[in-house]
Amino acid sequence: MRIEVLVDVKTTLGEGPVWDVEQQRLYWIDSADGRILRCTDDGRELRAWDVGQKIGSMALRRDGESAIVALQNGVHTLDLNSGELNLVADPEPHLPNNRLNDGKVDRQGRFIFGSMDTLEDSASAKLYRLDADLSLHTLDEGIIVSNGPCWSPSGDTFYFCDTWSGEIWAYDYDLATGNVSNRRTFAKVDTSGGGAADGCTVDAEGCLWQALVYAGKLVRYTPDGHVDRIIQMPVKKVTSLTFGGPNLDTLFVTSMAKPPLPRFPADGQQRGALFAITGLGVQGIAERRFAS
Numbered sequence: 001m002r003i004e005v006l007v008d009v010k011t012t013l014g015e016g017p018v019w020d021v022e023q024q025r026l027y028w029i030d031s032a033d034g035r036i037l038r039c040t041d042d043g044r045e046l047r048a049w050d051v052g053q054k055i056g057s058m059a060l061r062r063d064g065e066s067a068i069v070a071l072q073n074g075v076h077t078l079d080l081n082s083g084e085l086n087l088v089a090d091p092e093p094h095l096p097n098n099r100l101n102d103g104k105v106d107r108q109g110r111f112i113f114g115s116m117d118t119l120e121d122s123a124s125a126k127l128y129r130l131d132a133d134l135s136l137h138t139l140d141e142g143i144i145v146s147n148g149p150c151w152s153p154s155g156d157t158f159y160f161c162d163t164w165s166g167e168i169w170a171y172d173y174d175l176a177t178g179n180v181s182n183r184r185t186f187a188k189v190d191t192s193g194g195g196a197a198d199g200c201t202v203d204a205e206g207c208l209w210q211a212l213v214y215a216g217k218l219v220r221y222t223p224d225g226h227v228d229r230i231i232q233m234p235v236k237k238v239t240s241l242t243f244g245g246p247n248l249d250t251l252f253v254t255s256m257a258k259p260p261l262p263r264f265p266a267d268g269q270q271r272g273a274l275f276a277i278t279g280l281g282v283q284g285i286a287e288r289r290f291a292s
Contacts, residue, residue: 001279003234006043006252010272011035014254015199016057016102017274019244021286022064026244028254028274029055036067036078041245043274049083051076057103057113060289068130068290070100070113075130089136091115095124101146102199102240107155109291110178112139114146120164127160129178132291139180140171148200148210152223153285159186159208161197168197168210168221187225193217194264199240199254204283211238211253214264218253218277233275235267243284251277251284 013032020027025045027038036049036058056070058078067078074090092098092115103113109132115125127140127149145163151173152159158173158180170186173179186208189197195215202208206223216236220229237256244252257272259265 001231001277003231003275003277005270005273006276007037007039007046007274008270009037009046009274010257011037011254011274012258012272013239013256013260014272014274015239017199017240017242017244017252017254018059018104018287019242019248019252019284020060020064020289021248022289024246026242026252026274027058027060027067028252029058031055032256032258032260034071036069039274041250041276043276049078049080051078051085054099056099056101056116059103059105059111059287061292062109062289064289068111068292070103072099075100075111075113075136088134089130091126091128091136091138097122098124101125102149104149105288105290106151106158106173106178107288108175108178109288111290112149112158112178114143114149114160116143116145120145127180130290131178134292137178140183147198150200150202150208152202153204153206159200159202161189161200161210163196163198163213165197166191168200168208168225187221187227190219190227198238201242202285203243204248204285207282209241209251211241213237213239213256214259218251231277235270235273237264237267237271238275242287243282248284248286249278249280249282251280251282253277
């Protein structure tokens, strides 16, 4: 196994990596600075888009020339050529302390995303589904910080977490409708070292990988929720992860340069970098584009 800095960009709050199989490019975001970044699997051809406000997550649309983006003030489409933004839905205009956060596309091309309370003390956030016809639906509520949406290889189990809950949840996921049911605890998160649940992905063997922000750990859970492997990263503020590369066997990991909580000091020279881990002997699952 080898861990290396792939792109030394020092993102203030790196998040949401997405590997696009068709383009063979990695997209990720700087949530705090309102940027989308893109590079090749070797860290070259770096490009960035400034969206002008905080961004929680993004996904490419079907045409590959535009994206769906969850921003501070709602879900937008983004033309990647012109930079034009168009509002699709603003689910929480009545909650000024909330913003949209982590999101991902399901196996049928629907965009599943959640919101968060920026003060991180009120369970006012929700989990949403955006369908291909751009209709918006609420899936769950009573959340403080939405994080880690991902699916089992078959797509019929959905995983999700509230950062400070100390748990990863599993839901039954209806492939036909995109509705969720039967929420239960999939795994308890070890927060003894100060870590908190952040971004997740699932590999081809059905194991869930999670970034433990503030602890600098990547944890792999078996499909029955047991810890299978722990990787200690060179920085503490790891935020999210995804598999990519030509064979989907490189694990890309994002990090933050400036933690939003003062009690967690910043990392050293590698803070905010994009990391690549090779030699894991594990492959990921190709991510879908948004169906619209």
